Amino acid sequence: MRVIGMIDQIRMRRDRRNLLALLAPGMLWLLAFFALPLVIILLYSILTNGPRGAIVWQPTLENYRTLFTQTIYVNAYLRSIRISLETTLICLLLGYPLALFIVRQPAHWRTLLIFLVLIPFWTNFLVRIYAWQIILANNGLINGGLTALGLTPLALLNTEGATLLGLVYGELPFMVLPLYAALARFDFTQLEAAADLGANRWQAFWRVMVPQTMPGIVAGSVLVFIPTLGQFVVAELLGGAKVDYLGNLIQRLFLRSNPINWPLGSALAVIMMVILLALIFWYFRVTREDER
Amino acid sequence: MSDTPAIELHDVVKQFGATYAVDHVSLQVGDGEFFSLLGPSGCGKTTTLRMIAGFEYPSHGEVLIHGRAMAATPPHRRPVNTVFQSYALFPHMSVAQNVAFGLQMKGVPKHELGPRVQAALEMVRLDGFDQRRPREMSGGQQQRVALARALVNQPEVLLLDEPLGALDQKLRKEMQFELKRLQHRVGITFIFVTHDQEEALTMSDRIAVMNQGKVLQVGSPTEIYERPTCRFVADFIGETNFIEGQVVAHDGGYATIQSHDGLELRGVTPRPVSVGAHATLSLRPEKARLLTPDQAQSVQETFRLAVKVELVSYIGSDTRITVRLNAQRTLDVWEQNTRSTLDRNAYWQPGEDAVLVCPPENALVLVE
Numbered sequence: 283m284r285v286i287g288m289i290d291q292i293r294m295r296r297d298r299r300n301l302l303a304l305l306a307p308g309m310l311w312l313l314a315f316f317a318l319p320l321v322i323i324l325l326y327s328i329l330t331n332g333p334r335g336a337i338v339w340q341p342t343l344e345n346y347r348t349l350f351t352q353t354i355y356v357n358a359y360l361r362s363i364r365i366s367l368e369t370t371l372i373c374l375l376l377g378y379p380l381a382l383f384i385v386r387q388p389a390h391w392r393t394l395l396i397f398l399v400l401i402p403f404w405t406n407f408l409v410r411i412y413a414w415q416i417i418l419a420n421n422g423l424i425n426g427g428l429t430a431l432g433l434t435p436l437a438l439l440n441t442e443g444a445t446l447l448g449l450v451y452g453e454l455p456f457m458v459l460p461l462y463a464a465l466a467r468f469d470f471t472q473l474e475a476a477a478d479l480g481a482n483r484w485q486a487f488w489r490v491m492v493p494q495t496m497p498g499i500v501a502g503s504v505l506v507f508i509p510t511l512g513q514f515v516v517a518e519l520l521g522g523a524k525v526d527y528l529g530n531l532i533q534r535l536f537l538r539s540n541p542i543n544w545p546l547g548s549a550l551a552v553i554m555m556v557i558l559l560a561l562i563f564w565y566f567r568v569t570r571e572d573e574r
Numbered sequence: 575m576s577d578t579p580a581i582e583l584h585d586v587v588k589q590f591g592a593t594y595a596v597d598h599v600s601l602q603v604g605d606g607e608f609f610s611l612l613g614p615s616g617c618g619k620t621t622t623l624r625m626i627a628g629f630e631y632p633s634h635g636e637v638l639i640h641g642r643a644m645a646a647t648p649p650h651r652r653p654v655n656t657v658f659q660s661y662a663l664f665p666h667m668s669v670a671q672n673v674a675f676g677l678q679m680k681g682v683p684k685h686e687l688g689p690r691v692q693a694a695l696e697m698v699r700l701d702g703f704d705q706r707r708p709r710e711m712s713g714g715q716q717q718r719v720a721l722a723r724a725l726v727n728q729p730e731v732l733l734l735d736e737p738l739g740a741l742d743q744k745l746r747k748e749m750q751f752e753l754k755r756l757q758h759r760v761g762i763t764f765i766f767v768t769h770d771q772e773e774a775l776t777m778s779d780r781i782a783v784m785n786q787g788k789v790l791q792v793g794s795p796t797e798i799y800e801r802p803t804c805r806f807v808a809d810f811i812g813e814t815n816f817i818e819g820q821v822v823a824h825d826g827g828y829a830t831i832q833s834h835d836g837l838e839l840r841g842v843t844p845r846p847v848s849v850g851a852h853a854t855l856s857l858r859p860e861k862a863r864l865l866t867p868d869q870a871q872s873v874q875e876t877f878r879l880a881v882k883v884e885l886v887s888y889i890g891s892d893t894r895i896t897v898r899l900n901a902q903r904t905l906d907v908w909e910q911n912t913r914s915t916l917d918r919n920a921y922w923q924p925g926e927d928a929v930l931v932c933p934p935e936n937a938l939v940l941v942e
């Protein structure tokens with residue numbers, strides 16, 4: 283007993299040392315690439331922007347005041363939140379039936395279909411958005427077809443519709459995958475049980491299937507909403523950069539505005555982060571509740 | 575109760591591709607009856623039940639519930655409820671919400687829900703469990719929730735698909751008793767699917783024995799056990815010795831067959847036979863008696879087969895004896911241990927000579 287206890291102790295001590303050794307690189311990595319930039323951004327967001335974009339070490343809340351009072355920023359927020367919500371909703375409306383369809387297929391078809399959902403990831407996102415440009419352009423594939431049929435071409439590219447299309451296109455797999463996972467766990471006998479108890483298809487769907495796949499719905503929505511909120515490529519390449527979204531503003535303030543304004547850009551990023559953290563917090567609350 | 579059968583199946587067929595899951599089945603289940611569908615796994619019991627519930631539609635034939643044709647009625651409009659094999663309780667709802675679900679779908683006013691749910695839970699002895707989640711309950715309790723969830727709707731017919739299959743032996747026995755008690759109390763027609771012949775015999779008013787999509791025999795437990803009409807039923811229900819041969823004579827409900835090894839045996843014929851037909855004699859091990867050659871002298875019974883005791887298993891209530899008839903054939907005989915004794919001579923010993931006797935009314939001659 284004693285010998286075994288000693289061995290255990292030695293092993294535990296060694297384990298702890300090994301654990302530290304194992305964790306150290308990861309923790310350093312997190313510190314360097316996650317915590318540090320975060321601290322810098324938080325710090326910058328309360329500093330003053332000097333002439334020609336230099337940073338003046340003078341604490342201020344002016345950046346935040348600007349963001350909450352100047353309509354250009356407030357509007358960008360609202361616009362970003364609105365288009366992100368629209369993207370999420372459309373992805374959900376398209377993704378749920380799609381995931382449901384895939385889950386109901388025989389096993390070998392299922393694997394193939396999920397594989398097809400993932401295929402776009404094999405090509406760079408920018409390249410795929412350029413491909414959409416070609417499809418939507420004034421002399422692009424669709425309008426080429428319309429003209430050939432003798433119809434008037436449509437203004438497709440550089441519209442908000444095109445932005446929305448690009449966003450939905452890019453994010454749909456992130457909606458489908460968690461929904462698929464949730465639906466694969468769903469016991470479809472439950473629908474028969476509901477029907478047996480007098481529920482029509484609609485009632486069975488809302489009262490039995492939706493609540494039980496809620497973790498997938500929430501996960502998919504969060505996974506779509508978060509990247510969409512900071513997206514700037516699609517709005518620029520398909521939307522024609524006609525209006526500002528959050529991502530475009532941040533990008534501009536950091537790189538292209540004259541003068542560049544890192545403190546204001548940082549404050550913008552901080553606010554976005556707060557919105558997202560609140561969302562993620564809510565997400566964990568919902569999913570944990572379900573596991574109980 | 576009315577004279578119209580609760581359930582009627584008219585020549586019902588269900589095909590899945592080339593498989594006949596249900597093959598020309600006709601049945602009538604009376605109002606208030608405890609009716610069992612009994613048969614080996616894959617024989618079409620579940621499919622039959624699902625056609626009554628409306629989850630499957632017959633490829634051919636008709637399902638009627640209290641005289642009403644169900645061809646165009648979806649499951650949620652049928653006056654039946656199902657207890658699923660897996661229970662299929664809603665995991666995201668409490669026990670009370672599960673039980674209330676059917677009433678809510680029917681639009682029962684809110685203030686009536688509470689008392690009716692309570693009454694249903696009391697009926698299955700689960701009062702006090704209403705706020706639990708299904709996964710926080712044992713298998714037996716979940717099974718009761720499933721029962722309450724179905725019965726609270728006061729269906730015309732309750733369909734149960736191997737509801738006791740997942741329970742352990744002791745709980746199974748308890749639930750068999752519970753189910754009978756419940757059925758007696760609510761007076762609802764039960765259609766009970768099981769592959770367990772003992773369960774079917776204990777619980778049912780009538781049993782339909784199925785195999786390969788066909789109903790082979792419908793009858794009371796006694797009829798099914800004592801007068802099986804075919805070899806499959808005799809074999810599936812209980813245990814029996816089979817001796818194959820040809821019919822050599824028949825008269826007044828009895829027939830004599832001659833076996834390939836030259837035995838002439840007589841038994842009851844549940845179905846008409848003709849001379850020359852291939853037939854099987856079924857002899858249940860508890861219906862035969864084993865006597866010493868001396869005792870056998872004075873007994874007037876048609877069967878008299880000289881045998882040698884080969885194997886003796888004492889199992890408490892019974893002694894199960896395997897006797898050898900000839901080089902090719904052994905038979906099983908069960909003797910009830912009606913006398914309490916430690917005397918070894920009171921029991922058969924391997925190697926002893928004996929005579930197997932059986933009156934012809936205890937044996938059956940079956941033709942396919």
Ligand SMILES: Nc1ncnc2c1ncn2[C@@H]1O[C@H](COP(=O)(O)OP(=O)(O)O)[C@@H](O)[C@H]1O
Pocket residue numbers: 590593594595613614615616617618619620621622
């Ligand atoms: N949905 C289905 N598709 C194809 N074959 C099925 C389906 N349901 C049942 N079967 C087949 O029908 C036969 C009867 O099945 P089932 O009614 O489940 O039998 P049981 O309940 O008596 O075990 C089986 O051979 C089964 O494989």
Ligand SMILES: [Mg+2]
Pocket residue numbers: 616619620621
């Ligand atoms: Mg079955």
